[in-house]
Amino acid sequence: MKPLKRHWSRKKLARRLLFDKSANDEHERSILTKLKHQCGGQFTSKMEGMVTDLTLARGNQASFEEYLSSNLIANLGIDLTVTVLTSGFWPSYKSFDLNFPAEMVRCVEVFNEFYQTKTKHRKLTWIYSLGICNINGKFESKTIELVVTTYQASALLLFNASDRLSYQEIMTQLNLSDDDVVRLLHSLSCAKYKILNKEPSTKIISPTDVFEFYSKFTDKMRRIKIPLPPVDEKKKVIEDVDKDRRYAIDASIVRIMKSRKVLGYQQLVLECVEQLGRMFKPDVKAIKKRIKDLITRDLPREG
Template sequence: MDNIVSHCFQKNDKFANSLKEAFEHFVNQRANKPAELIAKFVDSKLRAGNKESTEEELERLLDKIMVLFRFIHGKDVFEAFYKKDLAKRLLVGKSASVDAEKSMLSKLKQECGGGFTSKLEGMFKDMELSKDINIAFKQHMGNLRYPQLSSIDLTVNILTMGYWPTYPVLEVNLPMEMVQYQTIFNKFYLGKHSGRKLQWQPTLGHCVLKATFTQGKKELMVSLFQALVLLLFNDSDELSLEELRAATNIEDGELRRTLQSLACGKARVLQKNPRGRDVEDSDKFQFNKDFANKLFRIKINQIQMKETTEEQKATEERVFQDRQYQIDAAIVRIMKMRKTLSHNLLISELYNQLKFPVKPADLKKRIESLIDRDYMERDKDNPNQYNYVA
């Protein structure tokens, strides 16, 4: 299309603007969906395992994606889904290329400004700072004497809550050695950063376990939940679902998916009795000492829940809440500066300032909410005019 505009229409401004408006119209027919799908497509290309593209090809593809990105109205929807996927790539080391990640971030910043990418940049900053913290912590551990922890290596990512997606906080039962390691790290970190609070996130943890089978030793790359289950078989020959639940305190659905991955997947390091694809209440589990695999280090994939409609709605709901805060802030900012303003002029100012599509009815609701909370009031002589309440 760019070639047509350049060569056939001599870069005519009216034609270029009409073309842009037409593209914006059809791309945004489905409200938030285009933004979500573009974010998912970017994730598929930036994820490790994408062998299709060289660095140069990936860079050209990102440029093409940005052309399409410019047409979408709900850029905050894109940011919400992009942030969720970026977090997964960073935390489990699944980024195909750090250079490509930073290139995409640079393109988004150039297109939307620093405010749009500040949290995304904060995520990268957290990962870089965590590397330095881990180096210092390993030096700290070298000065202490904990023989029971000498065979365990702990790496911690310190995530700033405001930058990252919200994760559920689950309480699980950790082995004594892990609890001791956490206590030492808490004391080390909070000793250097007083006033901060650490909240451990077991759902994001992963481990490398050394396992001994009949045919030799292996290393198993597993999630923290998978590790908690497997470690119990050091002291037990057979465990039921109920016994595993009581010992780990892992939520029932998560525990069943974890056991499926260990006993029903490709790498069956546990044996389930009776056999079957689903985990039932009466099932019992044993360590599969005869497990064999030609690889020394084996990744045991988790059984992932598909991103449900509810999860997508939850992400969209967070976007909706963020938009409400932004609308409220914009209204207060305008009224604080203008002091008095008519309804139509206020709506016009809001459309100029807000960077996402919004309906007049939604703006009216936010105005009413601010009036109820005494941020502004209707003029007594002219109900179509608002006054700022200092």
């Protein structure tokens, strides 16, 4: 069970599914079945919902493409793929009111119009931090396809309308925080691929900096991926792990009591430690706390 413990956190599964790093749905379902047998349905229910969500999302995307082909007014001139998910199944992601450049605003409007034809009872919340964009950078030497995040694409597209932009102008136009603007501008002007020229030419992003599109940029590749430095989510990851472990402890306690009917307190703790030890190093204090909580809830049935 240790390999499952390493790879089957909900956060990691979400990344595999959302960024096409999964083998296929059947493979994910097969592993989930094994995990469900070991940990109980309560532990895997949200993961199963995530896999189902992706299957439904592919059907939704096909309907959207049919909508575009039969509705000339909605023609975007941009290939758009939207993955609609059920919020209750997935890890929580931050949502920002990003101000899109004009080229991208129409994309959101058209998909919202399409979605309204499908349902009137659900509200879409756009998670731009998960978005990936492929845009053509037209440089003097050649055109290079840039694979960037939605934030990075939004910043680069501002230079279609302006030759030079200050740090403050970019922050105001995109409606992003200082931290987010620093991250994306650093990735575009100070990292491996310098798509933007920065004045002054230093490795530190400052509020007084000015940027311009670097038309002389070149690379031997015709397609490059420009990473955006990750936000430090250590605290959030720890919280997610603790939550998943609580579910596993609850499932273990309920499973033991359903099979044994009557069991002494210390024996229950020991059996729980032994069972959970196949997945992670259990904390005895946490197990005792979950037992106490389940007693107050009258030991609910395993999901």
